[in-house]
Amino acid sequence: MTVPPEELRWTAGFPPATRERWRELALGVLRRSGVEAASPEEALAFTTHDGVTIAPIYDASDLPGDPGLPGEAPYVRGSRPGGGSWEIRQRHEAADPEAVLADLENGVTSLWLAVEPEDLPRVLERVHLELISVALDAGERTREAAETLFALAAGQAARERPTRPEAPPGSGDGGPAAGFLTGTLGADPLRDPETAADLARRCAAGFPGLRAAVVDATPYHDAGGGDAEELGCSVAAGVAALRVLTGAGLSEEEAFGQLEFRYAATADQFLTIAKLRAARLLWARVAEVCGVTRNAGQRQHAVTSSAMMTARDPWVNMLRTTLACFAAGTGGADAVTVQPFDARLGLPDAFARRIARNTHSLLLEEAHVARVTDPAGGSYYVERLTRDLAERAWEWFQEIERAGGAGSRAGDDLVARRLAATRERRSEAVAHRRDPITGVSEFPDLAERPLRRPPHPRPVTGVHYAGEFERLRDLADAQPVRPHVFLATIGPVAAHNARTSFAANLFQAGGIATVSGGPLTDPEEIAAAFTASGARVACLCSADRLYGEHAGPVAAALRAAGARRIWLAGRGEYPGVDALLYAGCDALGVLRTTFDDLGVTR
Known part of the structure; x- marks a missing residue:
């Protein structure tokens, strides 16, 4: 029987980890990803809405000093000496x-x-x-x-x-x-x-x-x-x-x-x-x-x-x-x-x-x-x-x-x-979905059944981060027929699925339904599917390699079929395309523009 040593060294055989080594490896990954930066901290750090920098990595050198003991000044570790439940x-x-x-x-x-x-x-x-x-x-x-x-x-x-017992003296x-x-x-x-x-x-x-x-x-x-x-x-x-x-x-x-x-x-x-x-x-x-x-x-x-x-x-x-x-x-x-x-x-x-x-x-x-x-x-x-x-x-x-x-x-x-300036910065981040809100700006459910509750007895004040998206959802729900956009899915499912999901998620965040045309490439067939959908706005969804061949002809066919605006999910310049949808775009701006194009009064 082998008796283990009194002190087990879990890192034995591994080189010591250092901040400098992490910087070297991280910088290599960033450069292979096409990101040019003087340091990984510069590329990966971010700042909160009120100006506090969050670094990508911390180590012992970041410790600010002794935080004290629980229940003792400066109370960083708690106001109660023994901790316990709240x-x-x-x-x-x-x-x-x-x-x-x-x-x-x-x-x-x-x-x-x-x-x-x-x-x-x-x-x-x-x-x-x-x-x-x-x-x-x-x-x-x-x-x-x-x-x-x-x-x-x-x-x-x-x-x-x-x-x-009676209250003690001096109470x-x-x-x-x-x-x-x-x-x-x-x-x-x-x-x-x-x-x-x-x-x-x-x-x-x-x-x-x-x-x-x-x-x-x-x-x-x-x-x-x-x-x-x-x-x-x-x-x-x-x-x-x-x-x-x-x-x-x-x-x-x-x-x-x-x-x-x-x-x-x-x-x-x-x-x-x-x-x-x-x-x-x-x-x-x-x-x-x-x-x-x-x-x-x-x-x-x-x-x-x-x-x-x-x-x-x-x-x-x-x-x-x-x-x-x-x-x-x-x-x-x-x-x-x-x-x-x-x-x-x-x-x-x-x-x-x-x-x-x-x-x-x-x-x-x-x-x-x-x-x-x-x-x-x-x-x-x-x-x-x-x-x-x-x-x-x-x-x-x-x-x-x-x-x-x-x-x-x-x-x-x-x-x-x-506070107004910070609120504006936060609102911009929400609008561009840099601050995503699950169930609202991301992964909305247009089929959800709304809950009803008695109103609060006092007025409710303050902002709600989801408020602008929810107001558009309310407006879409109030229409006799839900507003909808046609997704011109070009090529096989494997080519367009990712961008189709992205575009549908974005439009549905404003209560706008999406109708897919199916895996087509022929411009006339796509235009016929668009006409049959009853939509007035279209969005092209496919891979970059197929956009180069098909985006222009499909956009022209959709325009001839009466499309008021043609979006494209991705980046690049293509003839006949009015504007682009991409990660980080102004999603609220896209939705408001689409409401206007569909004749929905805001």
Whole structure:
């Protein structure tokens, strides 16, 4: 029997991998592919919509330094020393006690209640407040909602006083209800500073588990902003909130302890993980500047992005929100909300709420995501990305501060202009399908059966990345006869199949059906098939070698048969062809032009 050595060397016999060797090999592959670049980094790196560079490879030299320990400044590795599970926070916009109880009985540990204050007693009638956390979202009626919640907690505490010890000395004015309430009251220090300050003083004095105010960064994300911009805006808003609370008499430590931050989690898992880690790093820097050590860790609530959700093929939203939930939990969020897959359509049904809460359960109970503290820690890519996001966001925060800070007219105007510019860049990437949206701009299903849901009780604001494609789909669906385009498939299936699929996918992204002519080469036969289809727009689909021989004659025959516009799937110049379809072309522009050619009024 051979006894293996104490230390197994898995890489024995292989030369050491170096960045220089990777550059040499990668550059060779690029040149053989026809890409000329000074370095593979130059050719393969890309920049996010708000200017953060993502390199193609990372190694130990990219590590920015010691990220610290979990639960200790600068809190990159998490605000909790021992890690652990996040709160499963489900949002409710309708006053439905049965839906609330169903959530709590099936794994939800936190309620995000966007209901009217007068509905809270009915919604929480059978809820044990001491067992869950509550996040209020009452807008202009925050004070009323908070007072109602305080009264409900006091009533429950009074009923249970015979079995509960009295509040210990020095516990503040919360009385017996002090231990009943955890969560946040949802006050906005910038829109309603008086209410935020009053509630913060009350929470600081008597409700140690309750925070009064929320710094909500999701509106910056929903306006089209990038991750670094969302971070910078959140820090600016957080600093403005600190000024409000300390100006109202709270100490700096108390003010830090009254804020909860809300961020968007997207299907880009690494950017979301790095964003949440960077957010804690940034807020720790603010605490350091303020000389605060207690309550310096940032309390985070991550919500799966509204902007990434689609109304078309909404089932794909399950995949998006699963990635986002995983990233939020891995990134160290204290509470996570998974939006139901049908959230774009209106109020979610019971099945959608079930899938949303089960997303958490699968990650926590089956994948054991929360068993490891900061599982992304030590990754060259994530550590570098965390630092790059933080640096970019800090620069942006300082720019906002120089303009007057969050809440000032100049500061808000600056933010609006910056977000609008980023939104425009993102919209262009979506239009050209560089940012593909599965089920909408890619792989659309024209035969899908639309889901119907009751409308949201409050207006839904913000951009949706899929919005322009979905508006064209709606317009096409509203026509008495679905608009359609003829695909002139030249030659055998093997020659035209790839480009036929590409062209059909592009036109169907706008709700335009496609009709194929079959494997033909004779121009007159193709023109006859075009006439029989009833289409008025055609697209040639074949291989480059067949285009050289057949594209011109086929285009001439189609024109003679009445084609208003002739597209060609591919590149090159061919007589009679009006325009080209290719990877990276302006797909929205193609669709709008086709609608015009077909006489569909936009």
